[in-house]
Amino acid sequence: MADSETLVAAQTSGGEEDANRNEDQPMPDAQNPSDGSDSESDSDSDSDSEDEAQVKEQIEALETALYNNPSDYDSHVQYIKILRKQGDLEKLRQAREAMSSLFPLTPDMWQEWTKDETTVSSGLEAFHAVERLYERGVSDYLSVALWCAYLNFVQEYDPSVRECSAAGISKARNLFERALTAAGLHVTEGCRIWELYREFEQALFLTFVETDSGAKEKQTQRIRNLFHRQLSVPLADLKSTLLAYKAWEADHESSIDVNSEELEGLPSHVVSAYQKALEMLNARSHLEEQISKKDVDSEKLEEFMTYLKFEHSFGDPARIQILYERAIAEFPVSSELWLEYTKYLDKTFKTARIVRDAYYRATRNCPWVGELWVRYLLSLERSHGSEEELSTVFEKSLLCTFSSFDEYLNIFLTRVDGLRRRISASTQVEDGLSYAAIRDIFQWVYAGSLARLYSMEIEMDHINEARSLYKRCYSKRFPGTGSEDICQSWVRFEREYGSLEDFDIAVHKVTPRLQELQFIRLQQESKDTGPATNERESSRKTTREKRKPPSSSTHEQSPAKRSKNMAQDLKKTKENDKGQPRHSAEASEAAALDVNKAESAGLQESKDKSSKRSVPFNDQCTAFVSNLSLQASDDDLRNFFADVGGVVAVRN
Structure with a gap:
């Protein structure tokens, strides 16, 4: 959420910043001819040097800040602002591109950028570069002002549009239609685009010669249709547009009387569309008023x-x-x-x-x-x-x-x-x-x-x-x-x-890992149980060591031992058939039993519950283990029985 807070802060402070963006660049004070003293001249020079040094420090500080945190919105804005004052166009262009790659720019920032590029560049290549900037700008946010600037730029600098060639006229009309689609329904500002469109078509009408009556009539109908379209849209200046339309019709020898009643003499379909648009405008007027009146962001958002x-x-x-x-x-x-x-x-x-x-x-x-x-x-x-x-x-x-x-x-x-x-x-x-x-x-x-x-x-x-x-x-x-x-x-x-x-490799890999994990778990459990548990375990150990293990038989073995011996016998039989070394089989058996120790514990519990056979001893927690590998140690036995309560004592 750090990026959001930065961007919010920058956007809310944008009002003050935008107000200062379009101000003229400060110019150095002109020297007073009547004051020719060398001391004052030196003083001015020193002051300028100090200002330049201070600006240089600010630029370096902002560059460092952006290097460390490229997502710092405020630093981008300040960096662009100070570079614009310095007039370093190449650095300014790079700074704007860097910011645009991370954040959408405000309409005012796009207008500044296009204005700067238009001022310092000329030629067809420069025109296309600025045109691309306008395209990027109108895609970031809706802005009627930016669309109007774009339309004026194309009319002024595009050679094909200036010359009124067929391709140029088609290009301009397509751009106007795009602008109407994007912003023509803006209740309070959309009329600006409609007016520019009408002015373009009316200027085009004046380029036709008197002898080309067919073309002039076609262009007249185009302008009339444009008026009709605008009158069907609920825009703030709907009534003034109606008056402009009647005046235009009067200039073109129409039967409409400018001084007549508001809708008198207009075609029925125009009257119907106008009345519907006026009704829609009236229904939205109070909502538009509420939006324009609210100064607090939270209240304005609520109204939206x-x-x-x-x-x-x-x-x-x-x-x-x-x-x-x-x-x-x-x-x-x-x-x-x-x-x-x-x-x-x-x-x-x-x-x-x-x-x-x-x-x-x-x-x-x-x-x-x-x-x-x-x-x-x-x-x-x-x-x-x-x-x-x-x-x-x-x-x-x-x-x-x-x-x-x-x-x-x-x-x-x-x-x-x-x-x-x-x-x-x-x-x-x-x-x-x-x-x-x-x-x-x-x-x-x-x-x-x-x-x-x-x-x-x-x-x-x-x-x-x-x-x-x-x-x-x-x-x-x-x-x-x-x-x-x-x-x-x-x-x-x-x-x-x-x-x-593959099985042997897996067993070889996981066995020490499981032992390590078990050791870590036991350590953690010993920390959690505390001194009281240690005292109880010590008491149990003393009691159990006093008891002698009874003689065992096949039927009187504990369930855990019977399960283990059966698994060992089965493993040894397979080893004899395949001629495998004894120690390899024993290692694999130990690992396999280690992996399935949870299942063995469940089997032991089940058999304990179902067995009705009497046992000659009371301690159900004693297990007799035989046929162990020579490399097996007491710690191996402790690890083996760790998941069923652990081993209190090992007696040889």
């Missing part, structure tokens, strides 16, 4: 949410979308707004490009919201985005800081589930798309997720890959009993899928 509920009740997608864009331009880091907006777009447009673009912008404004990244991945999958695009978005999400573990988990699971669906549905493997991609993602998770990975590898008959995973993970530490579970799972895996050599 009320306005959005009102528009949702009518269900006009274009009006709902533009109101969301207006709200986001005011509150760009409101995760609530972005979540509601993207949810609406998902429901309404589903796979349209506009949905993907909205998620791209949402994750740039609120990168700390895990749900936005999850929805972004699903949106890309829904619209059949490429694997490269999905992978890029996933990698970007991992660079963000989320507030909970669940957000990370949801992103991982969304990515893995998406890969599985794409692989299952595809007959041909897409570039870079295979089960290896899922395998790579699972390397980020542990314990329970590793178990899912092992199961997947085995189901896909990827035995070598599964074995490789066990070898890499058996020595790692996991919460709870995760480490023991992986060791035991490896031995079971080799029993079912591996050769005898």
